[in-house]
């Protein structure tokens with residue numbers, strides 16, 4: 589996943605109350621599901637999933 593480049597676009601912080609939407613089912617992601625793959629501390633990948641449609645949204649590194 590590369591960084592997005594919005595050249596010439598003003599970047600602003602989203603308001604605190606804004607909830608991201610799932611790009612697949614368009615539902616609010618007030619909760620996301622995390623599925624941790626792999627055992628051990630070094631090779632731990634977390635899959636981020638939409639709890640509504642169970643779509644894979646990306647990888648994350650959360651401490652739950």
Ligand SMILES: [Zn+2]
Nearest residue numbers: 610613638641
């Ligand atoms: Zn979804």
